[in-house]
Amino acid sequence: MTNGTFHALFGGPPRKPEQWMEQRKMDLAASI
């Protein structure tokens, strides 16, 4: 659903469902 521009903006690729949750993703959740 998101492209390379979006990933570059937020510092990396999307999280895969099986991956651990990073603090960066939690910060994104708090930002939107």
Next chain:
Amino acid sequence: MLKFEGLLETYIAFAPRFFASFRMAMPVWLREKLFHKNLLCDKLKAIGGAHDWATRLLFSVHHLAHAASAFYATPFEEAAILTMDGVGAWATTSVAMGRGCDLAITKEIHFPHSLGLLYSAFTSYTGFKVTAGEYKVMGLARYGEPRFVQTILDNLIDVKDDGSFRLNME
């Protein structure tokens, strides 16, 4: 029908990307969703009652239905109603005015400019299923710091002085 039209136009605009999604979505639309009224009429006839269901069964505009469910349940005689979601037909955001029994949409923001879909983009990016995992992103927010707010405002969404907005689709 409007939603189907919007869906087709979007798939065509982005073709051949999202072909897998197109291939999954079309059978459901062609088998069921386009014929909801007939399906419902058949079910209602089977339950009973000699009604002309084809005439009596009415479908509402998506955002008008949202506004009605909010306004008619309030004690207010008059109110402005703001609805925002992913997308319904073409509208993603609407302003309606309710007075007594009357309710009318006065302004709309159309697809692809959608706060709901923007939230879904973050749902997908954080590893959850779109239209299913949004509540998980809401829960996740409790554990984070809002350090990307300005990045989002600077790059993804342009909020106008009147409160309307446009998304950066790039």
